[in-house]
Amino acid sequence: DGGITQSPKYLFRKEGQNVTLSCEQNLNHDAMYWYRQDPGQGLRLIYYSQIVNDFQKGDIAEGYSVSREKKESFPLTVTSAQKNPTAFYLCASAPGYGNQPQHFGDGTRLSIL
């Protein structure tokens, strides 16, 4: 069954800690995306990658980092520099051509202890 797997579903972080959110897809999609969802603000793009070993900043990249070493995987690290990390994080993927719709994972809810 093809899809996008995000783990964990819930994540807690202490102040000053970095934390990494996992995103794996088996859809053979070239493009992958990370969004942050806050109440009343919709989804905002953090980082995206259209091909392995390449990624670009989105609209709110400060305090985040990513890597794309494999086609299937696009982990997001929330660093201690992110001042307001509590949010719902969504990963998405798309074929990467023809302006096709993005497919979304179930999300990870990050909370600060």
Next chain:
Amino acid sequence: AQSVSQHNHHVILSEAASLELGCNYSYGGTVNLFWYVQYPGQHLQLLLKYFSGDPLVKGIKGFEAEFIKSKFSFNLRKPSVQWSDTAEYFCAVMPNFGNEKLTFGTGTRLTIIP
């Protein structure tokens, strides 16, 4: 850069009522338009999309949307809503050429009263 406005933040309707959710976008070129839905506790899923051709597009679960280029609008409609339509609805725009970045609106929460 593109932007999307969804003016209705929370809509409450009774079952069988008709629905129209507004979506306006800002972008100088050709765009692709999408409506996504997020049911409680579920992942975001595609309702319908417009790329080109007939400006009236039909999606899943009886939803449709009309692209009116002169008004930069892509409103979502359903003639008769059901309780199961309770969800959050997001409009999104993607420029037709470029890096395929989606820009989302802030979302509309729809509550259907049985």
